[in-house]
Amino acid sequence: MNPSPDLSINTELARRILTGFIRSEITRMGFSRAVINLSGGIDSALSCFLAAEALGPENVLAIRLPYRTSSPESLEHARMVIEATGVHSLTVEITPMVDPLIERFPDMDALRKGNIMARARMIVLYDQSAAFHGLAVGTGNKTEILLGYTTLYGDSACAINPIGDLYKTQVRQLARAVGVPAVIIEKPPSADLWVGQTDEGELGYTYAEVDRLLYLMVDERYTPEECIEAGFDPAFVRAVVERVRRNQFKRVLPPIAKLSHRTIGYDFLYLRDWGT
Template structure:
């Protein structure tokens, strides 16, 4: 697999999708992590650095190295990076909600960032570009209407390991590639510790299910049964996050799935 070709394919695909929207700018939440780093590099290659607006949105417990990596990224690719501190609005919601767990606090932070990004998109005549990879989408490892909310998702077809390989091919900022994946929701938080599995194991199992079409018993022969069952259960139980809300049937008459092609082909 040629990962430079994948970078180029994603660049062309994004450029075509972006141009159809009529937007002037691409608005991206920059975390200092590998996903937003790859997304911003592709966006700059596709539409030019001057049309990419990056926003680093720290909470008061966010690590300094996340900001440093975000800054290195913007310097490497030349896009604008603004800082919007979400501590005050997030704390206001946390106070209202009361007795929040770390997970609930993380969801509040993610939704505060979503509000800011969509408002910045409106301010800059742009659209929000997503940074969620395929592994996260399948696991539901993201906040619904938070960090998973976007108008175009560039890396949604890439497993986490492929994000790294494409980033290596694109000569990504070294410190971003080397550090442990983290949402930086609280001091010391890492993705793999929170998930309970390494990304290597998760991606291997997901790949064998999706691409190799292995059945459950075949997976048991390669991996421990508990890991297989937990990952499958998580993919299934979080499936609702991958779709727009289910529309209930009224019984009036059969209606087709909403499809913009119907409207594009009215004159044919």
């Protein structure tokens, strides 16, 4: 068994598929525009580049949403993406939205504060979706989705997600191919929710490590025991399996208690493009 699977992708093919996906999904719903929250990180940068290519930069609005503790570097990197793609842009300071709630609960920890910031950004995204007449484009990658490393009804909220089937390792590959600035690709991934916060510091392992394990478990259907036999640390495997299992609720719509013969999500099942 190979503990180091090849996660390389055909970037030209992926680019063609994902731009086609954005174009077809948005137009089939009667829209021609897109709105994206642009953090200055690699995921939102890639989504912005793909949307601009798919729809034309004049049909994409990128929103920068700094909080008072946000890194100035994040704003600058988002500006680089805006300039490189030529999309419309808007900057909305979320501090006046967020601080009154945080101040209401003096004992609030960093996780709660971060969730409030993420959900405040979602509110602005959907407000501007209505104002710009464009659909909200997601920026979450496959690694984050599987691990539940996302805020429900926050950064996970979107109408479509073009990069949700790319592991973080693959996001980096495609980002290079489409022209995302190298400084964005190479910096440590961070949600920038508090000073010094990094994704890998919070998770306790690197994306490169967990991507290899997730690829074997999800794409190659390895059992946890087979992953351990392939050379992965047993404690690491157990921790990742439990995290994926525990966060399943973030990947599905809320379950509805069944009372009738045709319950939404159980018997009343249609494709999302039903009727188009």
